[in-house]
Amino acid sequence: AELHVPLIAKEGPLGIILAPSRELARQTYDLVEEFCSAISKAPDYPHLRSQLLIGGESVRDQLQVVQENGVHCIVATPGRLRDVLKRRAIYLHNCRYICLDEADRMLDMGFDEEVREIINYFPHQRQTLLFSATFPKKFQDFARSTLVSSVVVNVGRAGAANLDVIQEVE
Numbered sequence: 001a002e003l004h005v006p007l008i009a010k011e012g013p014l015g016i017i018l019a020p021s022r023e024l025a026r027q028t029y030d031l032v033e034e035f036c037s038a039i040s041k042a043p044d045y046p047h048l049r050s051q052l053l054i055g056g057e058s059v060r061d062q063l064q065v066v067q068e069n070g071v072h073c074i075v076a077t078p079g080r081l082r083d084v085l086k087r088r089a090i091y092l093h094n095c096r097y098i099c100l101d102e103a104d105r106m107l108d109m110g111f112d113e114e115v116r117e118i119i120n121y122f123p124h125q126r127q128t129l130l131f132s133a134t135f136p137k138k139f140q141d142f143a144r145s146t147l148v149s150s151v152v153v154n155v156g157r158a159g160a161a162n163l164d165v166i167q168e169v170e
Contacts (some may be wrong), residue, residue, distance in 0.1 A: 002065040002140035005117050006046060006070075007049075007069070007070030007071070007072065007094075009065065009067060009068055009069060009070055010067055010070065010071045010090075011070035011071075011094060012049075012066060012071040012072055012073075012074075012090075012094055012095075013051075013066075013071050013073055013074040013090070013092075013094070014073065014094055014095060014097065015072070015073045015074075015095065015096065015098070015099070016051070016073070016074050016075075016076065016081070016092075016095060016097070016098045016099070016118075017032070017073065017075045017076070017098075017099045017101060018030075018076055018077070018078055018081065018098065018099065018100045018101065018106070019075065019076070019077060019101045019102065019106075020078070020084065020101075020102050020109050020111060020148050021075070021077065021151060022055065022056060022077060024054065024101065024102065025033050025052060025054050025075050025077050026054065026075060028075050028101060029052040029075040030160040032050045032052055032073055032075055032126075033116065036048040036049070036050055036072075036073075037093075042146065044076065044087070047117075048072045048073070049065055049069055049070065049071045049072055049144045050071065050072060050073040050074070050075075051063075051065045051066060051071045051073075051075070052074075052075050052082055052163060053074055053075070053077070053080045053084060054077050054080050054153045055079055055080045055167070056075060057140050059080070059084065059089075060070065060082065061148070062085065063089050063090070063102075066089070066090055067089075069125060072094040073128050074090075074125070078111040078114035078115055078118065079111070081114075081118055082114045082117055082118055085117075085118065091121075091124055092121050092123065092125065095122065096126055096127060096129045097126060097127050097128075098118075098119070098126055098127075098129070098160050099128075099130075099131070100115065100128070100129065100130045100131065102131065102132065102133070103130040103132050103142075104133070104135070104136060104138075104139045105132060107138055107139055107142055108138075110157035112142055112169075115146075116146060119146055126166050128146070128147055129159070130147075135152075148151060155166050
């Protein structure tokens with residue numbers, strides 16, 4: 001789609017990755033930047049833009065890329081993203097994907113209300129990915145209360161030959 005209808009200033013993101021800590025968000029952002037750079041080097045592929053939104057740094061500087069050029073992917077911590085959405089500095093009209101990395105840790109750190117609030121900013125359907133090394137009851141309850149038609153994939157121990165379960169959560 002970017003080749004035919006490129007993003008313009010103040011548009012985006014198309015996808016969001018939330019992380020529970022600044023450190024994990026920065027590591028994830030660095031990887032996303034590597035992917036974007038590799039894609040941009042391929043012939044006839046567009047330059048994909050990503051942006052890191054974390055606390056402890058200038059929000060004005062962080063939003064500059066979005067305001068000037070639009071952005072395809074945002075990697076953020078829940079508090080900073082919620083703050084930016086409340087300020088109406090970005091909108092999620094074009095966003096179709098949200099990924100919560102270490103979602104169980106996010107809940108343990110008390111970010112469940114921030115995450116719920118962020119999800120409420122989506123004006124339409126989105127695909128939500130929740131990644132967790134564990135699947136505690138609190139996390140299961142959160143998934144049931146925020147997701148529609150969700151699928152849980154439990155992967156067995158390392159080296160196991162099969163995937164354990166694929167089931168629908170109601």
